[in-house]
Amino acid sequence: xxxxxxxxxxxxxxxxxxxxxxxxxxxxxxxxxxxxxxxxxxxxxxxxxxxxxxxxxxxxxxxxxxxxxxxxxxxxxxxxxxxxxxxxxxxxxxxxxxxxxxxxxxxxxxx
Amino acid sequence: xxxxxxxxxxxxxxxxxxxxxxxxxxxxxxxxxxxxxxxxxxxxxxxxxxxxxxxxxxxxxxxxxxxxxxxxxxxxxxxxxxxxxxxxxxxxxxxxxxxxxxxxxxxxxxxxxx
Numbered sequence: 001x002x003x004x005x006x007x008x009x010x011x012x013x014x015x016x017x018x019x020x021x022x023x024x025x026x027x028x029x030x031x032x033x034x035x036x037x038x039x040x041x042x043x044x045x046x047x048x049x050x051x052x053x054x055x056x057x058x059x060x061x062x063x064x065x066x067x068x069x070x071x072x073x074x075x076x077x078x079x080x081x082x083x084x085x086x087x088x089x090x091x092x093x094x095x096x097x098x099x100x101x102x103x104x105x106x107x108x109x110x111x
Numbered sequence: 112x113x114x115x116x117x118x119x120x121x122x123x124x125x126x127x128x129x130x131x132x133x134x135x136x137x138x139x140x141x142x143x144x145x146x147x148x149x150x151x152x153x154x155x156x157x158x159x160x161x162x163x164x165x166x167x168x169x170x171x172x173x174x175x176x177x178x179x180x181x182x183x184x185x186x187x188x189x190x191x192x193x194x195x196x197x198x199x200x201x202x203x204x205x206x207x208x209x210x211x212x213x214x215x216x217x218x219x220x221x222x223x224x225x
Binding site: 031032034036042043044045046049051089093095096097098099101103104 | 115142144153154156159161166167202204206208210211213214215216217218219
């Protein structure tokens, strides 16, 4: 069935390091792709999205490019901050109105 | 703009009691979703509605759980009777129509069943 797979966490980085969180998906057709972030004690917030192949979503220094040929939507940031510590979820749309979420990747950034 | 509003934020009750969680979606959104999040099972979709009609309730764990959406601006998730294993954070989310529409989440209800 349709699924979203993220890299296992936790990911631990030092401040100002480069971040990559891998995400791949299976799909029939052309889903929209999303990254959500969840800070401790809060709900999920939309971080960025891309709706078609080769689109690049970006927000708050984070970027992800919709790669149809590799069915991937990896999240990147050039220089992470302690305040980026959170759980990150990759998701794709399906044809019934709901989103399929990955299992989430915990990011810990140390000063 | 007001986001998705959930109440209560925290609920602590004894097992066997009825629990009712409430959600007000964003105005104009026609999809509403209920999720449960735990450390063990992660984020699980319980049920979702389109135009107030339940579309898929296959994620509802058992008959003790029920959800309603009497109108476009209000939904409830009820657990009766509650059990300790129901302890979790319950999220409500809403979205507009279309594959490119993101879901907007509330802040969640942290439920503890003693």
